[in-house]
Amino acid sequence: MSDTQFASATEYSTATEPLITARVDDTTVFDGSGHKIGVLYSFHIDRQRGQVKYAVISMGGLLGLGQSYHPVPFAMLRVNQEKGGYTAHFNKAVLDGSPSYRPDTSPLWDGDYARRIDSYYAGRQTPS
Numbered sequence: 001m002s003d004t005q006f007a008s009a010t011e012y013s014t015a016t017e018p019l020i021t022a023r024v025d026d027t028t029v030f031d032g033s034g035h036k037i038g039v040l041y042s043f044h045i046d047r048q049r050g051q052v053k054y055a056v057i058s059m060g061g062l063l064g065l066g067q068s069y070h071p072v073p074f075a076m077l078r079v080n081q082e083k084g085g086y087t088a089h090f091n092k093a094v095l096d097g098s099p100s101y102r103p104d105t106s107p108l109w110d111g112d113y114a115r116r117i118d119s120y121y122a123g124r125q126t127p128s
Contacts, residue, residue: 019053019109020045028085029057029077037092040085041069044109054117055086057095070100071117094124 027040038057046053052074061067072088072095080087088095099116101107 020047021109028083029055030080030083030085030087031091032087032089033091034083034087035092037088037095038070043074044071054114057088059095067103068100069103069106070095070098072098073118073121076121090121090124094121 022043022045024040024042028036029038029040031037038059041056041058043052044054044056045051054071055074055077057070057072059068059070072090076089077086078089098120099107099113107113
């Protein structure tokens with residue numbers, strides 16, 4: 001795995017917990033079958049606990065065209081030492097239908113948005 005680089009950090013709050021966003025570059029995310037489904041774009045970290053709550057996976061696009069960002073609960077990812085990235089506990093079809101945004105339409109990361117993400121992924125985990 002390439003060295004993880006934190007390019008920037010932004011603070012915000014979900015109404016129940018203050019979070020920090022940290023950019024991450026060049027970390028591939030695979031599905032359970034080992035197929036690449038995207039690249040890790042950022043972490044959303046619970047500032048009080050120091051734990052990553054959400055990871056944002058970047059999919060598609062060439063030179064920024066057609067690119068989309070898909071926030072997922074971090075608990076649904078596992079480090080994959082062998083492949084040098086993360087393995088997601090869901091497949092690409094689940095990610096394709098997930099809450100997402102484009103680079104020019106970043107959502108307001110509040111409690112409602114966090115609940116929408118958590119609600120979407122509840123029960124969608126594939127067996128390990």
